[in-house]
Amino acid sequence: MFDSGVFFWLKKLLAQLVMPLPLLFLLLLILLFIINCRAAKVNALANGLVITMLAIVLLSQLQISHLLGGSLEQRYSANHQAIQGECTVMVLGSGHSLTLGLSATQQLSPTALARLVEGIRQLKLSEPTTEAPHSCRLVVSGWNGGREGASHAEVMALAAQELGVSKAQITTFPEARDTIEELMSMKQIMGEAPFRLVTSATHMSRAMRIARSLGLNPEAAPSNFLAGDGYWWRLSADNLILSQASLHEYVGMLWLDVKRGWNN
Incomplete structure (x- = not known):
């Protein structure tokens, strides 16, 4: 009989091998081995495919x-500080579905929902005063992506109401198409007044950089932390999503540097 520890790890290994990423990589290696044995002329193509798949595996x-x-994600910690007096919490948008029959919270992408939940948590950190007993405002933003139907900001607002935020507390920016436009809209209503800025932990550095370049005074409240614990040998689509989101942010910050160089 198998030792229980050996059986446990064998089960884990077999489970990994039938997951899409490891399984596809293994099948690709077998296919490339067969191709290399039969047609030496396609070695360059085969090597290119191996490098591409290896990159996907490493990013996973x-x-x-x-x-x-x-x-x-480590540049800004989760924000648990109370908000004194008047407060404004801005949640940056991140996509939604147009599937009929779903509630607003169900329409939101997982990232958008995580951001909204954190935004509502930030609202509850407000400490009402005699002068401003119910002054906390939730700002949500995002356009409709050029599609018919409600804007992302409108879906976010409806989802916030489903989660207990009153309609009177919510401000929407339904025309803002990206982070820069979202924060430019925020500049018009906030000026230099402080506010809580909620977005994904991977996106927070770039968002804070843009906000400060516009003269805004945000306090970071990151959400949707993706870098969790796990086994080094486990290939995961979650890890691939984190890699993709991170590379997107590095490219975005590089683009900000290029734009600043042009403007100077």
Whole structure:
């Protein structure tokens, strides 16, 4: 009989091998081996496919994805500080579905829902005063992506109401198409007044950089932390998502540097 420990790890290994990423990589290696044996002329193509698949595998691996994403997520810690007096909490948008029959919270993408939940948590950190007993405002933003139907900001507002926020507390920016436009809209109503800025932990560094360049005074309240614990040998689509989000942010910050160089 198998030792219970050996059986446990064998089960884990077999479970990994039938997951999409490891299984596809293994099948690709077998296919490329067959191709190389039968047609030497396609070696260059085969090598290119191996490199491409290897890159996908590495980006799906725990340490690599955390190396990329952890450095972004660690720049700002979760915000648990109370908000004194008047407060404004802004939640940056992140997509929604147009599927009929779903509630507003169900229409939100997982990222958008995580951001909204954190935004509502921030609202509850407000400490009402005699002068401002119910002054906390929730700002949500995002356009409709060029599609017919409600804007992302409107879906976010409806979802916030489903989660207990009163309609009177909510301000929407339904025309803002990206982070820059969202924060430019915020500048018009906030000026230099402080506010809580909620977005994904990987996105927070770039969002704060844009906000400060516009003269805004945000306090970071990151959400949706993706760099969690796990086994080094486990390939995961979650790790791949973290790698993708992180690379997107690095490219975005590089683009900000390029734009600043042009403007100077």
